[in-house]
Amino acid sequence: MGSSPSSSSVVFAVLFLVLNAPVLCHGGKTSSFVRKVEKTVDMPLDSDVFRVPPGNNAPQQVHITQGDHVGKAVIVSWVTANEPGSKKVIYWSENSEQKEEANSKVYTYKFYNYTSGYIHHCTIRNLEFNTKYYYVVGVGHTERKFWLTTPPAVGPDVPYTFGLIGDLGQSYDSNTTLTHYEKNPTKGQAVLFVGDLSYADNYPNHDNVRWDTWGRFVERSVAYQPWIWTAGNHEIDFAPEIGETKPFKPFTHRYHVPYRASQSTAPFWYSIKRASAYIIVLSSYSAYGKYTPQYKWLEEELPKVNRSETPWLIVLMHSPWYNSYNYHYMEGETMRVMYERWFVQYKVDVVFAGHVHAYERSERISNIAYNIVNGKCVPVRDQTAPVYITIGDGGNLEGLATNMTYPQPEYSAYREASFGHAIFDIKNRTHAYYGWHRNQDGYAVEADTMWFYNRYWHPVDDSTNSEP
Numbered sequence: 001m002g003s004s005p006s007s008s009s010v011v012f013a014v015l016f017l018v019l020n021a022p023v024l025c026h027g028g029k030t031s032s033f034v035r036k037v038e039k040t041v042d043m044p045l046d047s048d049v050f051r052v053p054p055g056n057n058a059p060q061q062v063h064i065t066q067g068d069h070v071g072k073a074v075i076v077s078w079v080t081a082n083e084p085g086s087k088k089v090i091y092w093s094e095n096s097e098q099k100e101e102a103n104s105k106v107y108t109y110k111f112y113n114y115t116s117g118y119i120h121h122c123t124i125r126n127l128e129f130n131t132k133y134y135y136v137v138g139v140g141h142t143e144r145k146f147w148l149t150t151p152p153a154v155g156p157d158v159p160y161t162f163g164l165i166g167d168l169g170q171s172y173d174s175n176t177t178l179t180h181y182e183k184n185p186t187k188g189q190a191v192l193f194v195g196d197l198s199y200a201d202n203y204p205n206h207d208n209v210r211w212d213t214w215g216r217f218v219e220r221s222v223a224y225q226p227w228i229w230t231a232g233n234h235e236i237d238f239a240p241e242i243g244e245t246k247p248f249k250p251f252t253h254r255y256h257v258p259y260r261a262s263q264s265t266a267p268f269w270y271s272i273k274r275a276s277a278y279i280i281v282l283s284s285y286s287a288y289g290k291y292t293p294q295y296k297w298l299e300e301e302l303p304k305v306n307r308s309e310t311p312w313l314i315v316l317m318h319s320p321w322y323n324s325y326n327y328h329y330m331e332g333e334t335m336r337v338m339y340e341r342w343f344v345q346y347k348v349d350v351v352f353a354g355h356v357h358a359y360e361r362s363e364r365i366s367n368i369a370y371n372i373v374n375g376k377c378v379p380v381r382d383q384t385a386p387v388y389i390t391i392g393d394g395g396n397l398e399g400l401a402t403n404m405t406y407p408q409p410e411y412s413a414y415r416e417a418s419f420g421h422a423i424f425d426i427k428n429r430t431h432a433y434y435g436w437h438r439n440q441d442g443y444a445v446e447a448d449t450m451w452f453y454n455r456y457w458h459p460v461d462d463s464t465n466s467e468p
């Protein structure tokens, strides 16, 4: 482009753009960012992040999650390789010299020709809110010390910062994602993990050694802040060809969640309150049709959410309902048909899902008018509906989903095939700041952002694209 265009051609070009705006503005933005093209490969077994901690029978794979409905309890879990070792957790608050003790229960399981180590789960109860605690495991033998901070008491204007990670796996890219989450200047206080943890099932016989390596890899974060678990398809580990017919066996032995505290009858769907958020975890891989346990639970659960106490209603699931990539296309559709009207009725603020190895954020839309005969089966803008975010871009060995549907659907606000993580930063009952970070950028750079206005307290239009 050597010569400058004449003024008449500029006017023409502008006119052309204006006249064609409705045609050009099909959907939102498809980022043209040039993503990493190298193959995604798992870190080898002798990688630094998989190192077994020194000392005989040292506790490894230490991880914590919320242990009750409100955040006064925590489940501390760890694995010992050779023998059960001490069941004790010794813990004390930063402000006190008084040491307390709690005991774990120990589990083992076999999977084909793999035998697990001794998996300890210990629920510590009656903690003070908003307090730093130290805790020690491996008591009296090879002791390891960690710390955690309990959330503030549940309340409507309590700020709280959630990290969002999905489909993490254990590749070099997974390590980059975790590093970016840790180095993000906006510090996440807990991770909402939308499923697909280790990807051990991609190995021959679902080599459960890769569950152990994953546990050691993420310990550097999850031993210090709770990760809230959602079951993904890579947690199913259903392998009848090798005699393994009990779904979710490794996952349920290794990762305990406080499902009973929300009257759930299975660890795949449950809820917690944390600060000003009410978080509902659903299972894309458990029955969700009418009359099923999950359906009945959710039907009773949604009316219990008191937005005066917890203004922010967040739902986690693995398989997205709104996904405009050519991967896992429409896999979430049957669950959407069952539950979407409830999400609109109860004004869910945001739904986070994984499964598709890329990033996408929707407008506030719903598709609930259809009744078989009226033909109304297209998503429409709906300010009472949630925003749907796919954050399955943790970086697992299966690589990026790069193949998108065209044109970009109108409901899709932003999509990009890059690895990354996100932060949902609740400021008060009306405002939350959301940012998605791609791994190729500096730690502080946000590639997609949005101010969320709470659907109950401040239900004004918060869309980032103007109505077409």
Ligand SMILES: *[C@@H]1O[C@H](CO)[C@@H](O)[C@H](O)[C@H]1NC(C)=O
Pocket (backbone or CB within 6 Å): 113, 114, 205
């Ligand atoms: C399990 O079996 C596979 C092959 O079937 C073999 O390569 C592996 O070494 C075995 N692992 C153990 C712990 O026996």
Ligand SMILES: *[C@@H]1O[C@H](CO)[C@@H](O)[C@H](O)[C@H]1NC(C)=O
Pocket (backbone or CB within 6 Å): 043, 047, 048, 049, 172, 175, 176, 179
């Ligand atoms: C993983 O990331 C950490 C922190 O950035 C780094 O110290 C470590 O060397 C990385 N390991 C591998 C195998 O990439």
Ligand SMILES: *[C@@H]1O[C@H](CO)[C@@H](O)[C@H](O)[C@H]1NC(C)=O
Pocket (backbone or CB within 6 Å): 306, 307, 308, 309
């Ligand atoms: C909802 O929470 C508020 C604030 O904690 C409380 O005052 C109110 O009684 C609760 N409503 C119900 C129906 O429990």
Ligand SMILES: *[C@@H]1O[C@H](CO)[C@@H](O)[C@H](O)[C@H]1NC(C)=O
Pocket (backbone or CB within 6 Å): 326, 403, 404
């Ligand atoms: C993208 O997905 C579509 C639909 O599944 C398929 O027809 C097409 O071949 C794919 N393109 C590439 C480059 O894989």
Ligand SMILES: *[C@@H]1O[C@H](CO)[C@@H](O)[C@H](O)[C@H]1NC(C)=O
Pocket (backbone or CB within 6 Å): 427, 428, 429, 430, 431
């Ligand atoms: C809530 O947070 C937003 C964003 O920080 C701020 O602009 C607003 O004034 C806050 N509302 C109240 C009532 O403090």
